[in-house]
Amino acid sequence: MSQAGPTQALAAIHQAAARRIEVQDYEGAEGLLREAVAGGAAPMSTWRLLAMALRAQGKAEAGRDVLAMLARQVPGDLSNRFDLAEALLLLGDFERGWQEYRYRYSLEHTQAIERKVQRPRWDGRPIPGQTLLIHDEQGYGDTFQFMRMARWARERSQARVIFEVNPETLSIARRMWGDEDIVARGTLPVSFDQHCELMSLPMAMGLKLADLPGDVSYLSADPARVAHWRARLADVPKPWVALVWAGRPEHVNDRNRSMTLDQLAPLGASGATFLSIQKGPAASQANTPPKGMTMVSLSDEIRDFEDTAAILHLADLLVSVDSSPVHLAGALGRPVWVLLPFVPDWRWLLDRDDSPWYPGMRLFRQPARSQWATVVERVADELTTFVARGAPHAR
Incomplete structure (x- = not known):
């Protein structure tokens, strides 16, 4: 058989696997790609596709091993090194993960935010006088x-x-x-x-993971904004549960991490009053909340993060998908429940319902890809208990 024969066959398998990944048939894609790499002569792009299919199925260790092999074989492929960094960090391997993470500025989507600095990068040693x-x-x-x-x-x-x-x-x-x-x-x-x-x-x-969380409640809300929002919400029945159901649409994983407000309808039976702090295109969904959900939409009144911080300071709880208010609430030391996709961002690690970054935060993970209903059912049950016991404190 000519060299063109196997090459064309590999290209066909690669294209077929890519199509399966596009429609989220990751298991089918893995089967095709395993066949393609079995001979050991598959191009790097095919191995990269295999790592993607493995990660999407939650096979984090197997995906990491493929990426690590590629990093050894082609150390100059910095895009692969960045993917390896995220795989290592997701698995809690901070020592290797942070080292690989430095390659992020060699990627097209990060070069725009790189600060061009003609000075040495600090290496962690004391530099008194500088x-x-x-x-x-x-x-x-x-x-x-x-x-x-x-x-x-x-x-x-x-x-x-x-x-x-x-x-x-x-x-x-x-x-x-x-x-x-x-x-x-x-x-x-x-x-x-x-x-x-x-x-x-x-x-x-x-x-290292053992160094976390370090400082807790290291951010604080502006007292003047807190006073403003306390007055604004004076007639709103408690407990107050701040709610975010969608992240930034431009995010690379947004279709997996974001929801619609209607999907959270079961939470309404808890008896809480929901404060919508949702921003962006999804905010308008709060104007027609699901039947049985008591909601006050604050989205249009929130001018900046200072308003968000003040509302989180007053709220009894934030329930949110993976988004910036989660980190703001965590840094404020406020109670947060985070709804996570089956394969989350690296910072949430794997197989745990808490976060080393933020004490008191609870993580509710999808048991399988795209299964939000199970997550919402769990959160609804927990929220009903939370409300029945009374809010931990009102500020």
Whole structure:
């Protein structure tokens, strides 16, 4: 058989497997791809597709092993190294995971947010007498989650640390950090000796699972905003359960992590009053809540994260899909129940109903792909008990 024969056969299998992945037939795709790689001569793209099919089925270790093999064979494929990082972090292997995570800036979708810095990256050692710039880089949830580490770095580095944060979270960060040495991203550059991205701090400081959670309730709400929302909600029956059912539509995994409000209809039987803090296109669903669900839509009144923080400060509980308010509530030390897809983002790890990042947070995971009904049923039962016992405290 000519070389073109096997090559064409592999290409056909690859295309067929890709089509199956597109329609979420991951088991079928794996079967095809296992056949393709059995001879050991399959191209890297076929192995990458196999790793994708394995991860989507929750076969995290097997997917990691494929990606690790590829990293050994083709160390210069930085996109693969980033996928390996997320697989390692999902499995709780922080030591290797953070090292691989540094390759994120070699990817097309992250190059736009990379800060071009002509200074060395801080490696975690003390640098007394120097100035260290820590700059945030990714989504709002990442900023809320990793903001605690900026304070740890200030202590570890023994340097003057300037914290550069996105304007949308600046005022919240300032209450944690202080008024000095904090600037909004996009302002005039400051002078510094070394720098570190907020999400490179785990690598620099050798973050381990055992180091978490560290600081708890490290963020706080603005008292003036709290007073405003307390007055706004004075006539709303308690308990108050803040609700978010959809994340940012542009997110790469949004179709798996987001829901519709109608899917949460069973929660209405609990007797709670739901406060919609949903933003984006899905917010309008709160105008026609499911029958039996008492809901007050606050979405249009929320101007910024300060309003969200104040509402979370007052609410008895946040029930949410994976989204930035989850991290804000966790950083505020507020009770949070998170509804997670079968294969979650790496930060939620696997096979646990709590989070090392946020004490008091509960995780409700899909038992199988796309099975939200089971999750909602569990949350509805737990919420009915939560309401019956009385809210833990009202603020």
